Structures are given as structure tokens and as C-alpha cells.
Amino acid sequence: MSVLSRREIQVRLRKKPDDERGLIITPLLCGEEPFDADSVDLRLGCYFLLPKVLRTPFFCPDEKSATCLHDRVHVPLGRYLVVPAHQTILGATLEFIKLPCDVSGEILTKSSVARTFIVVETAPWIHPRYRGCLTLEIANVSNTPVLLYPGRLIGQLILLDVSRHPTELPKLSHKYFGPVYPEGPKFVSPADDLLKIGVHPTTILQQVPVEPELGVRKRVAPDGCRKP
């Protein structure tokens, strides 16, 4: 596995959209500026998912996670978003990316951004044939709020060659296919997940009764009747 050089990246970018070995990064602004010797700089997009204040005392990663955990926010170009200290938000790249069938990608925080104690990505790996704007986990690990401006450079994409022949390609997976906004996680229910490895959910999951409106535990008397 080797890192693609600037020249190799540009050769891949010139291929047609339906060429499985072709790379697409769009829009690529400012001519040659985004290209480094072995990477391409990516910009921050205009849409964000901010963590919601939940009405429940915990968050369960299940099939509702994609919609219940975040509030969507749009910050047009020219404006900014304040990321409070010690908060993590989800953003996306401005660029839409299609990786070739024989190239993996890794997104890293741009070093200048990292020096402001903004950390992008804790799950930076991108599989071959991925297409979409990349969802970025953006954490402010500093003690002060930081401003994020959509349209500014935020990360760098490193591309790595993997040996694979286009004739071996299966159908494309539809999970996370072609997003243009940051997307929440897509889980199946923990019960279904665990059943696959033979674990019956009731043996590991204690169902906590919750008052949905208040987000507090119900007080249940030992005989099952409510206390007066």
C-alpha cells in the first residue's frame, strides 16, 4: 500500500466519472492550491449536526440514532459557527468525493487547524468506492470557544493505493451512499446486532423505565403499583 503522489492524484482526477479507477473531488477551488505533494486539502461545508440536549438520561445507539441525537444547522458561507470548549459537533466537507475502486483514503486535521486545538476525525478511514461529502467529527479540545468558518480549509485527504481489479467489484453498498450533508450514525437495534453473535438481549440489557417527558426514572413500588 503506497500513498498517491500529487501527479497520481491529478491523473486519477482526469478520468471519466464512470471510470472505476477515477477520483472525483468537487468543487476544487483555487486551481492548484489544494494540492500538496501527497495530499489534497479539503474545506468545511455549510451544514452541521449539533448534539441535542436529550430528554432521556442516556443515549442508546440504536435504529433511531440517525435522527434523535442531533440538531441540524446551516451556516452560510461568510458566517461562522461557534464551537464551545470541550464540545464535539458533526460537519461535512464542502467537497463531494468519489474514491476509485483501488484507493483508500484517510482524512487528517490540517496541522494549522490542529494547533488551535480543533481535532477533526476519530474515524478517519474512507473505503474504496466511497462517494459523498465526508462527515467530519469536529472536537474543540481547548478551553475556549473556537469559530469555524464554512469554506475554510479544515482537513487533508491522503490517498492510498490498494491492489484490486475492477472486474472483482460487487454492487455498491447503499449505506452512507452519496451524502451531501453530515449524517448521523446508522445503527440497527442492539438486540438485532447481538443476536447475530448468539447473545440474547435480555441477558445484557437492563431496560430502564423512563418518563419520556421528564427524562427521569419512574419510581416503581416493589409490587408494581405506583407510590402515592
Place this chain on the structure above:
Amino acid sequence: MQDGIDGLLHDAACLHGLVDFVQQYCTEQLVSQSYLDATGDFFGYIDELARGTKQFLSDSTASASRSRQRIEAVRADLLVVKDYWRILHAFIKPASDAHTLRIPCSLIRLAVRQVGRVSGMHDAKVAILLTPELMYFQTPHTHLKDLAAKLNKVIPEAAFPPKLGFVELPYSQGPGFFNNLILYHELGHFTFEELCSSNLFDSGFATLDAAIIDSLQNNVADFSTRSRQAQWLAWELLRSWTQEIFADLFALRLIGPAFSFAFIELLGLLGLLRDGREMIFSESHPAQACRFGEQVLQLRDDRWWDAVQDVRAEHLELITDVAGRSPDDYKLDPDLFDQDPGLILAFRGILPAIRKLVRSITKGAAAGVGEFHKYKAHVRKCLMQGIVPSTPLDRKVPTPTAIINAAFCFYLTSLPQLMERLEDQKPSDIERRSYWTQRLEMWTLKAVEDCEVVARCQGELA
């Protein structure tokens, strides 16, 4: 109701409460959401007007307290102010609902930029409102502007933003793309109203008005001997139909056949494509057969019709079929106040004048079919791969109108093929089909947004 100064103070305090609430409401919305510039301008105007109104209430009641003879005069002014706020009240909530997460911003900005290229419409702005109706509207604004001008004499601090129009989108269609192309038709209404009330294109619109009168005189047997009111009603009817055809042709000139496809989609969604209805002229709209007939004529003239002939979709067949009906079979709605068949003949007589006017004012704003030919196959390839169609071809980004038309053609013909390329996505599964339609709309919207970003980066946009 109290009389004298107490009554006046009570009235003023009630209005102050209303104005204060609306002002705070607008400020809160602007802080918590992003809006298009036009909506921002509108809310800015509301803020200035609220401050001016509060000042007026304070000053005028103070002067009435000092001199009781002023009470009646202040009451009269207060009525003008109240009336205006009552009308504005209806605009504010739908405008605040239309923040940038709920509307297709890049499409709206593109459409407004295109309208800005129409002669006499430079600097036009459009605030979007979200309506509970499953229908698109342009809110006539001449009356609002007249009232604003009247109010300006009482509250000079606030001036209504010039060339500001209002278009309403159904709230359910807000973030979508293809159906929202109908907004080009509404922008046609806005342009018609704006240019009619300005002097710039007065001659063109005056010619049209004269053509309506001539045609009525030539085709409605007793027109000259009718009462003034009956003549005026007939003229109003033809003018409504004229404005509809104008708005259709205007939309087609700016965005091409994608407008006709969107129109069919909307009629289908509303269940309005029923046998027999397409031949009927109602009080507000000409028959769909007539509208599609005019659309096909214009698409032919602009060479778009040939460009989409290979689109194997029901929409095109439907347009051809409806447009091909004989004009002799057009009918008036039986509920219409005037049942003279000469009205339809008179209207048919002015169609050439409408075509000519639309063509002349949209000279610098028309969508080019050449770009569509150039990028159609490329856009299709991109979408088939699940890639945004703003991807450059030979280092050039396709134009937004080429992307929109090619993406609509793809949507009508190739969505099942896209789904078949993906794991476990059956085109017969309605839920999945709807999901991929939304994805396709997102890619198209993102592509239009990319075009804007690239144009701005290259200095083509301010």
C-alpha cells in the same frame, strides 16, 4: 370601547404590544436561524417599522394628551398603522418558517439571479414564505407597497425594500428540488406585476393591454355595448389568463423544459390531471391544454423540444397529448360569471403578443439549449454513479440550467437503473424509490450550490 384620550391610550398600548411582540419574534428568528438575504431585508424592515411605530405611538399620544383636538386626527393615523400591521402580520410567520434548512436556497438564489438579468428586474429580491397549502403562489405585493407608501407619510423611518417580492412554497416541498422548479412560474408573476407597475417596460405591457381590448372588441359580439363593469370584468378575466401564460413562458425561457416536467409532477401530485378538466378555462387560469400548447410552441422555438425528444417518459407523452388538443374544444368553466365563448377566441387572439413580450424581456436571461446538449450525457453518467453533477467535464463545470434539465430527465427515465446498481435496492420498493429520489434531488441541489461557489470563486458573482 373607551372614548377620548383614555380610549386612544388603550388602543395605542394594544398596538404597541403587538408591534413589540412581532419585533422580538423577528429578532429571535434572525438570531437562531439563517435566512436568504431578501428575508433578512424584510425582517430588517419590520424592525425599523416597529421602532418607527413605537415612536409614532409615543409622540402622537403625547400630542393628543396635550391638545384634545388632535385625538381624532391621531385616531385616523392609528387606523392606517393598524391596517398595515394586520396585513404584515400574515407575512411574518410564513417568512420566519422559510429559513435556509427548509428551502432549496441555491435553487432560489439561482432563480433570483436569473430574474435579475431580465430587463428592468435588476436588483429584484424575493422573500420566500412557507404556506400550509399544497400549492405555489406569488403574493401580489403592489397593494402592500401602496399601503407602505401611505404609511411612510406617518412613519418615515422605515422604507419598504425596493423590488421585493414574495413567493410561497408548500412547507412539505421546502427542501425538495424538482417540484420547486414551479417557483419560476411564480417569479414570472412577480416580474409581470413589478414591470407593469414600473414605467420601464410600460410600452410592452401597455401594448398587451391594448391587444386585450382589441381582441375583446373583435371577438365578443356585444362587448362595446356592455356596461363599464361588464367590460372591466371581461378584461380582468383575460388579463388573469394572460398573466398565467406569461408566467409559464417566462419560466420556460429561464429554466427550459424542466419547468414543464415539474408542472406535470405537481398536477399529478394534486390529482388535477383528470379527463376533461384540461380543456376548461376557469376564472383564474386558462385550460391546461392551452397552457401546454403554448409551452410546446415555445420549447420548439427555443430548440428545447427536439433536445428532449429522446426522453422516454410518460411526462413527455402527456405534454404532447394535452398540447395537441384542438383549441376549438376549449370550454369555459360552467361556474364562470360570463359564458360568452368569444372570450376564449379573444384570448387566443392575444397569445402571439404574450409570446413576443416574454421573448423581448428575457433576451439576456434565457437558458441555453446548447449547454444542455453539451453536458447531458456527462450529467447522466455522474448521477448513474451517485456523483454530484457539478463534476467538471474537460475542466469546465456544467451550467446550472444544463444540470437541472439533465437531472430531471435522469429522474424521469433512469432512477430504477441507479437503484439496480446498489445492494438490495429494488425499484419496486416505494419507500426505497422515494429515498433515492430524495438523494437525487440532494445531488442536484448540491451541484447548483457548487456552481455558485465556483462562480463566486472565479469572480463571476458578487
